[in-house]
Each structure stands twice: as structure tokens, then as C-alpha cells.
Amino acid sequence: MVNNVDLEKALESFQKKYTVNEETGCWEWSGALGNGGYGQFGIPLIDGTYVSSSAHKFAYELKNGVVPKGLVIRHKCHRRNCVNPDHLSVGTNADNQMDRKKRVFKEKEQYEKDLAWLMGITGIKTHTKAHRLALRLLRRTISDSELKTIVDAARLI
Numbered sequence: 001m002v003n004n005v006d007l008e009k010a011l012e013s014f015q016k017k018y019t020v021n022e023e024t025g026c027w028e029w030s031g032a033l034g035n036g037g038y039g040q041f042g043i044p045l046i047d048g049t050y051v052s053s054s055a056h057k058f059a060y061e062l063k064n065g066v067v068p069k070g071l072v073i074r075h076k077c078h079r080r081n082c083v084n085p086d087h088l089s090v091g092t093n094a095d096n097q098m099d100r101k102k103r104v105f106k107e108k109e110q111y112e113k114d115l116a117w118l119m120g121i122t123g124i125k126t127h128t129k130a131h132r133l134a135l136r137l138l139r140r141t142i143s144d145s146e147l148k149t150i151v152d153a154a155r156l157i
């Protein structure tokens with residue numbers, strides 16, 4: 001944390017800039033997002049000026065103290081705009097990369113399962129359409145009518 005922070009003002013300002021997601025427990029940043037989707041926070045200083053920081057870094061350091069040199073703050077919830085200090089931990093960059101690899105692998109595995117399931121029950125032969133639907137199923141952005149089509153097809157089996 002930088003020196004000379006106007007802590008009272010900083011806290012007051014910080015608390016106005018996130019909403020709690022009751023489902024996930026994430027504190028979703030409603031202020032500006034910077035590169036990579038991380039929350040940006042202007043920390044007020046005692047002299048009346050501001051210094052820009054990542055919002056999650058501010059939240060983490062407020063609770064745990066300064067991040068040790070060489071370590072990075074990681075989101076255990078994998079949501080970059082989350083500023084809940086309980087969802088943050090420190091680790092190395094290598095930890096971060098390993099985590100990401102595991103996540104991508106798991107997504108791919110789920111996608112393959114969704115795709116096989118979709119092609120099996122709908123009998124969709126065109127690979128591209130099934131691909132598209134499987135991807136959206138994985139991302140949970142499929143529409144109700146599309147899902148109904150799939151379910152109806154499944155009933156016919």
C-alpha cells in the first residue's frame with residue numbers, strides 16, 4: 001500500500017464502488033475497469049491527490065498488508081472484477097499459469113462432453129451447428145427455445 005493514504009476517505013469511496021453478488025459472494029466492482037478487466041481505484045491521499053491502483057490489490061492489502069515482492073494477487077473465484085478480500089490470495093505467476101491451464105483443460109473436457117451429448121440426443125449431423133450449441137451450453141448462454149428443441153429431441157429417443 002502506498003504511504004499517506006487518507007484511509008477514512010478511501011474506505012468510504014471504496015465501499016460505494018462494489019455490489020455483493022449474493023450467489024457467489026463476489027464483491028463486483030462497479031467502478032472503472034482497467035486493462036484485463038481488473039477494477040481500478042483512485043486511492044485518496046492525505047494531501048488531497050489520488051494515486052491509481054488495482055481495486056483488488058487495495059482490498060487485499062487493506063486486510064493483509066503489503067504483497068511480498070515477487071508474488072502476485074490471485075482471484076480464487078477467477079473473477080477479475082471481484083474485490084472481496086476473502087476471494088484473494090497471493091501466489092507466484094507460475095501458480096497463476098498452472099491454474100489457468102487446469103481451468104482451460106476442464107472447460108475443454110466439459111465442452112467435449114456437451115458436444116457428444118448434444119449430437120447424441122439431437123441427431124444433429126452438421127458438426128458446426130452442434131459445435132456452436134455445445135459452446136453456448138458450456139457458457140450457459142443458450143436460449144430457452146434452443147434448450148427446448150434439445151429437450152424435445154431427447155424425449156423422442
Ligand SMILES: [Zn+2]
Binds near residue numbers: 025
Ligand atoms: Zn470473488
